[in-house]
Structures are given as structure tokens and as C-alpha cells.
Amino acid sequence: MKKLIILSTILISMLSCGINKKPEFLKVENINVVDSNSEFIILSADAFFNNPNTVSGYLKTDSLKVLVNNLEVANISSKKFKVPAKQEFSIPLQANIPTKRILNLNNLSSLLDSYLNKTVKVQYLGTISYQVYGFSHTYSVNEIQDVKIKL
Template identity: 50%
Template sequence: MKKLIILSTILLALISCAVREQPEFLGVEHIKIEEYSKKQITINAKALFKNPNNIGGKLITNDLIVYVNDNKVATVKAATFDVPAKKDFTIPLTTTIPTDSLLKGRNLTSIIGSLLTKDLKVQYIGNIEYKVLGFSKTYNIDKTEHIKIKL
């Protein structure tokens, strides 16, 4: 009888903590230039998610590539993010772009055009992966935003 009660308790705990739905990717927002210098430009953005599950998980953002004016300039480097249970949450996407990568060949022409129009096209393309209890889901990201340049 004691074993049956323990087994029932474990099964009830597993069922109540099950991943019933995958977290919902809501989008990428607040893309902006955080700081700039002669050596580098730092761009920040936030990926928005909603987790309807009673348990969290982990998000991995190793495959996001940043394009500026349709030119690949950097890859987002972020630590693994712990997903909270039953909550809306954001993960920061910070990218540091060396200015010398913007000033090469075709990039230079597009940057000069951006300076004249005071508009910079920033695009995030890649994947964010969610993992929990052996379950995995990959979210495809393709977000473009035009940032106004203040001189």
C-alpha cells in the first residue's frame, strides 16, 4: 500500500508539471543602438515570450545573425537563459559590431546612404532553441527594424 501511495504521488507530480504547450514566441522588439564609439557599436533588442507551462526550461540563442543594411556584420552571443514558469518574459539580445566590419566594400556605401537618410536597417535572422525535460522546440527568428540615427 505504501508503495502504491508513493508511486501515485510521483505520477501526479509528473502529470501536473508536464509541458502541455510550448512557450509562445511573441516577437523581437526595442531594437536600438545602445552605444557607439570609433571601435564598435552595441545594439540591444528584446525577444518576447509567453510560457503557459507550470515548469520553466532553458532558451539558447547561439544561432542569431545580425545584418545591417542587408550586410552580415555580427552574431548574437548570449548565455543560456532560464525560462520562468507561467509567465511572460523577455530575453536580452546584445550584439557588438566592430566598426571596421561596417566600413568595408559594399558596407561602406550602405552606411554612407544610412548617414544621409538617418535610417539604419537592422535585421535579426536565426534560431532560438527551447529545451525542457527532453523536449525541444526551435523558433525561427526573422525581424527587421529601421532605426533612426541621431547625429
């Protein structure tokens, strides 16, 4: 009888704090040029999620590509990020883009267009992984935003 009560208690506690749904990917926003010099252009952005579960987990970005004017210029990878339980949260994304990757001759027409319009098209493309206990889920990211540049 004692074993049955202990087993029931363990099962009830495990089921009550389970994973109801996967965290919901909301958007990528706040894409900004943080710094630019002759060697690098540093872009930052925030990926927003909502975790409806009562348990926390971890997010990790692997090979999230950054495209500027349809030209792949950088990859973003990050350490595991702790996901808070039952709330909306964001993870920071930062990309160091070598200036040489943007200023090549193959990209001359899009550079001229960006110079005239004073904007560049920045696209984040790839996946973000969520892990908790033995459960994992991959989110597809494909966000495009026009970023104003200062000349």
C-alpha cells in the same frame, strides 16, 4: 497496496506539472544603438516570449546573426537564460558590431542611403533554443526594424 499508492502519487504529480505547450515566441523589440565609437557599434534588443507551462526551463541563443542593411556584421550567443513559469518574459540581446564591417567599400551605396535617410535596417536572423527536462524546441527569429541614427 502501499507501492500502488506511492506509484499513483508519483504519476499524478508528474502529469499535473507537465509541459502543455512550448513557450511562444512573441517578438523582438527595442532595437537601439547603445553606444558607438571608432571601433564598435553596440546594439541592444529584447526578445519577448510567453511561457504558458507550470514548469520553468532554459533559453539559449546560438549563432543569432545581426544584419545591418543586408550585410552580416555580427553573431550573438548567450549563456542559458532561466525561463519563468506561467508568465511573459524577455531576454536581452546585445551585439558588438565592428565599425570596419559596416564601413567597407562594398557597402558604400547602402551607407550613403542610410546617411541620407538617417536610418539603418537592422535584422536579427537565426534561432533561439528552449530546453526543459528532456524536451527541447527551436524558435526561428527573423525580425527587421529601421533604427534611427544620430549623425
